[in-house]
Amino acid sequence: KAGVTQTPRYLIKTRGQQVTLSCSPISGHRSVSWYQQTPGQGLQFLFEYFSETQRNKGNFPGRFSGRQFSNSRSEMNVSTLELGDSALYLCASSLPSQETQYFGPGTRLLVL
Amino acid sequence: DAKTTQPPSMDCAEGRAANLPCNHSTISGNEYVYWYRQIHSQGPQYIIHGLKNNETNEMASLIITEDRKSSTLILPHATLRDTAVYYCIVSSMEYGNKLVFGAGTILRVKS
Numbered sequence: 001k002a003g004v005t006q007t008p009r010y011l012i013k014t015r016g017q018q019v020t021l022s023c024s025p026i027s028g029h030r031s032v033s034w035y036q037q038t039p040g041q042g043l044q045f046l047f048e049y050f051s052e053t054q055r056n057k058g059n060f061p062g063r064f065s066g067r068q069f070s071n072s073r074s075e076m077n078v079s080t081l082e083l084g085d086s087a088l089y090l091c092a093s094s095l096p097s098q099e100t101q102y103f104g105p106g107t108r109l110l111v112l
Numbered sequence: 113d114a115k116t117t118q119p120p121s122m123d124c125a126e127g128r129a130a131n132l133p134c135n136h137s138t139i140s141g142n143e144y145v146y147w148y149r150q151i152h153s154q155g156p157q158y159i160i161h162g163l164k165n166n167e168t169n170e171m172a173s174l175i176i177t178e179d180r181k182s183s184t185l186i187l188p189h190a191t192l193r194d195t196a197v198y199y200c201i202v203s204s205m206e207y208g209n210k211l212v213f214g215a216g217t218i219l220r221v222k223s
Contacts, residue, residue, distance in 0.1 A: 099144065
């Protein structure tokens, strides 16, 4: 079974731009969660989507948003990028009734 | 979410067992103990989880104390490829699918 895939793997943007990251979960997994990892703050939960609805949200500003499609694929968007948004963005998927999450390789975003 | 406490770093000789401790004294009855690891610049990898009983899989064993206030992850024969940051997390579906990561333990396996 294929794992969680994330695209793109690397991205360079400039301040003020916006970015969209994509995540394809493991087949059959309907829950998708997003995390941000920075050297200073570590791994932090952004939000979780299940059946195209945001089910849980972390403590991030409204510039961070996401959505989930009917095939469970998910995207996250960051608008008006700031230097501090430079991070590894990780997506994880799980079965609806299980908490065990399986992570993708991440998208490394650099904001200049 | 219950909080966990882990040592910041540990060393282990290759081929020996690595025992990684975790304290979770405020764990509630419906919270599981999860272990993940992250090898440099990769996504975290699920290792094992448990509620009350000890658990074993092909990667590791998880020993949970009777009062559930602490646990130990055991890698029976550590290899250089086990060098990683190991995260102990307590979580329940009550909060949705949300993992709260701490700083973890950096395990260095040395030859």
